[in-house]
Amino acid sequence: MIVRELELDLDAFEGPFDLLLTLVLREELELAEVDIAEIVLAFCSRLEERGRLDLDACGEFLVLVAALLELKARGLFPEEALELSELEPEEAAEELARRLADYRRMKEAAAWLSERLEGASERFFRLGPAPLAPRVERQLAPQDPERLGAALRLLATEPPSLSLGHMALRFPPVSQFLERFRAVLGRRSRFDFESEVAGLSRVEAAVAFLAMLELRKAGEVSLEQASSFAPIRVLGTRAATAKEGVESQWIARSA
């Protein structure tokens, strides 16, 4: 399966995935208008139709969608993206909570306004000038013509440009992490997922996570976690030595 040829039928776009990417990179399509969840759904249903896991396709898709999400997030928070990524987890949670709280409040305010409008539907005001009102003469003091030039210079000021550098990041395929984890389990019976992925980028860690889930589906490992966000412990099973080439048996639905 070739991810780039995935046919999409979204509100904002209809066509193959690679055309969407091209349009987004050329800034001919507003990424903010693209519902990325829809793309994920399209990919999943395509996988399901095929009935088999294509790990390379999954890896490629994950990378592209992660990049799209990041780009979208940067588009929405242009000047803050960097700042946000530098926040400590506690601060990030605080910031997220603040935004969620703002949004909840604005949703309630919107509901209040709607009610208000409903109640005001029988109140008609004149919206234009009165038919027989005196004509208004607006006089403007003498203006400095330099202000005209200044206005255009302000319009000519380049905004800081969005970095597209992260779109070009290279990511290892899922299979690389499969091999790496199998090698670790050959030496030890267990390891902590977090310590294995320490130092990797977020997207690489996500690819590793997919590989870990893959091993579990295949019965090569079992996973333990004391609570949400606690470290994930990966334990090798005895079956592990007997399993090879599980990719082909992986059923998309079980993801």
Added chain:
Amino acid sequence: MDRPLRLISANPVDRLARVVEALLVVASQPLSVEDLAVAANDDTERIETALRLLGERYSEGRSGIVLEQVAGGWAFRASREAAEACATLFERPVERGLSGAAMETLAIVAYFGPCTRPDVARIRGVAADSVVAGLVERGLIAESGRDAEAAGAIRYKTTPLFERVFGLESLAALPRLDDLGGEADEIRERLEAVAEKRPA
């Protein structure tokens, strides 16, 4: 029961009240007590007395013209019993078909304005361009300069028309932010709890 037509009250409002009603009938915006005092060249206390007098005369049930305090001032509107007739004659393009997204955007601009489209997008989580353009076209929000920090993005604020359409005496008549979003604090607490558990 055929009484003679006596439209003129036996107790005609005094001269100042007549001047005030004249000002209100030609104004295109609500007029504050101060606006009225300056125009009528009288003091604000006497203007307030005149407004009280006019408020009784121009009230629902008594008159087709109703005096209302709105958008930081006073304005005449049509009585509710004439709403249907007004609806037949005047389109209400301003209010017609305001979507949920438009309401949220209006709320954000009303509370946080002047603010930019990226500001609105940050709170709503989706782009706000077409919604903002629609609200500008309806005259409910208007440009208010550019934000020098946010790459020259245009800032928007709500207009007096917004207050009139929503029947607000002023923006201060909006619910207090603290009284909105009771759930928000709960969410915040939960997220903070998660953050504490998270290994650094």
Added chain:
Amino acid sequence: MDRPLRLISANPVDRLARVVEALLVVASQPLSVEDLAVAANDDTERIETALRLLGERYSEGRSGIVLEQVAGGWAFRASREAAEACATLFERPVERGLSGAAMETLAIVAYFGPCTRPDVARIRGVAADSVVAGLVERGLIAESGRDAEAAGAIRYKTTPLFERVFGLESLAALPRLDDLGGEADEIRERLEAVAEKRPA
């Protein structure tokens, strides 16, 4: 039609007269008897009777609001005794400057005009309709034919008043923009390119 207009003691004005006065107070144009009849869903004779009643009530000396028949129908105006107050209300102090949006739009029309509203929008990065309308109303820009290419969009140019206000002998006296590039077309393209990158 056997429905005489009659004053009921509790109601100073008949219901139909109240609806008519309501319609007149919210109208931006004089309303004809036919307009009023359609809106009030009543017949023209009864509308005329109501107008007579209202004419008595809203007349010089009795009220600050005066009902007047003008070309095209009926409308309220301010009474003559309020003329001075109205003049004060509508007398605007000399404005010291223009809003940022107005100055940008004016600069675009001055340097790149005649140009259409979509032209202005492309350079500012935001729709310009209300700003352009405001500048036309103030007499700083005026229509200058239609753009044959851009679907017949109206083109605008600056006026002699603009030149007077900015102390320019002619448009040739506009400050030079050498720092932005030489030719007007070149500068314009550059501004359009920047506008596309701007978040708002």
